[in-house]
Amino acid sequence: SAVISQKPSRDICQRGTSLTIQCQVDSQVTMMFWYRQQPGQSLTLIATANQGSEATYESGFVIDKFPISRPNLTFSTLTVSNMSPEDSSIYLCSVRTGTEAFFGQGTRLTVV
Amino acid sequence: GQSLEQPSEVTAVEGAIVQINCTYQTSGFYGLSWYQQHDGGAPTFLSYNALDGLEETGRFSSFLSRSDSYGYLLLQELQMKDSASYFCAVRGEDSSYKLIFGSGTRLLVRP
Numbered sequence: 001s002a003v004i005s006q007k008p009s010r011d012i013c014q015r016g017t018s019l020t021i022q023c024q025v026d027s028q029v030t031m032m033f034w035y036r037q038q039p040g041q042s043l044t045l046i047a048t049a050n051q052g053s054e055a056t057y058e059s060g061f062v063i064d065k066f067p068i069s070r071p072n073l074t075f076s077t078l079t080v081s082n083m084s085p086e087d088s089s090i091y092l093c094s095v096r097t098g099t100e101a102f103f104g105q106g107t108r109l110t111v112v
Numbered sequence: 113g114q115s116l117e118q119p120s121e122v123t124a125v126e127g128a129i130v131q132i133n134c135t136y137q138t139s140g141f142y143g144l145s146w147y148q149q150h151d152g153g154a155p156t157f158l159s160y161n162a163l164d165g166l167e168e169t170g171r172f173s174s175f176l177s178r179s180d181s182y183g184y185l186l187l188q189e190l191q192m193k194d195s196a197s198y199f200c201a202v203r204g205e206d207s208s209y210k211l212i213f214g215s216g217t218r219l220l221v222r223p
Contacts, residue, residue, distance in 0.1 A: 031209055042199060043155070043213045092154065096209050099143065099162075101201075103154035 002027055002095050006104025013083055013111050020079045021107045023093035028073035033094040034066070037106070043092065049076045083111045114138040116200050116214030123220045124190055132185045132217045134200035142203040144176050144183045145211065150196045158185065158198075187219070195221045 003026040013019050023032065031050055035043040046066055047057045055068040069077045080087050088111045093104045116136045124130040134144065143162040147155040161167055161176035161183060173186040187194055200214040 033210055040218075042216045045210055045212065048208065048210050094211075096211070099145065099160040100157040101145070101147070101155070101211055102157075105154050 001100075002029065002097055002102040004093060004095065004102055004104040006093055006107060008107055009105060010108040011110070013109065015084050015111055017083055018079055018081045019083065019107075019109060020077050021091055021093070022077050023075070023104050025074045025095055027097075029095040029097070030073070031096070032070065032076040033096075033101075034068065034076075034078045035092045035094060035103075037090045037092060039090070046078070046091075080109065083109075085111045087111050114202065114205055114212050116202060116212065118198075118200060118214045118217045120215065121218045121220070123222060125222050126190055126192060128190050129186065129188045130190060130219065132187070132198050132219065134183045134185075134214055136181050136183075136200070136202055136214070138181075138202050138205055138212075140203075140205045141178065141181075144174070145201045146172075146174055146185045147199045147201060147213075148196050149199065149216075155199065190221050192221050192223070195219060 005024045034046040037043045045058050046061045047055045049055045049068045049070040051070045051073050067079045091107045094101050118134050145160045146158040148158050149155040159174040161174050166175045171188045176183045197216045197218050199216045201211045204210045
């Protein structure tokens, strides 16, 4: 199993600013995943963060907008840059051990 | 590309049995997973099927038919606490460990 600490749990930000979300895992993992979830909707994968290499982004997501850091095997950050109200969403980090995925509690972001 | 379809909403009464279906399209298949998510909470793992057939875990069972690209989650003896969203998920087509989630089914259990 894995326990993920994610912070902040929520934030209200001004448009045009940036927010960095942090995830700390209680064990070493090769890959960490970042998802976005609109309220009442499904989870959409933003990118996969690998230690020692650049993150791999899914279609529709770019590094300039969502830069990711992965300095070691237990930690990752996702930055939401130059925010607009359309970025208001819940952001979740996740890891997998075997066939099971574990998630942080999410960051509820509101951009005003 | 990959896609997973689920009914958007299901309503059932306490004590009943409910089935949540999932049909998927993917060129590379590495198993079907199910996750539960309560409002305001994180998704939590329920089950995983790599092979055809039924997997049972307590009140929850999950079924897979690879030939039909279809699976379902069966919840028995429904309880109020089972009211949540349920997502099926598959691994990425490129055999990576990322998970692609279905559209989700919101289950409402009524007294």
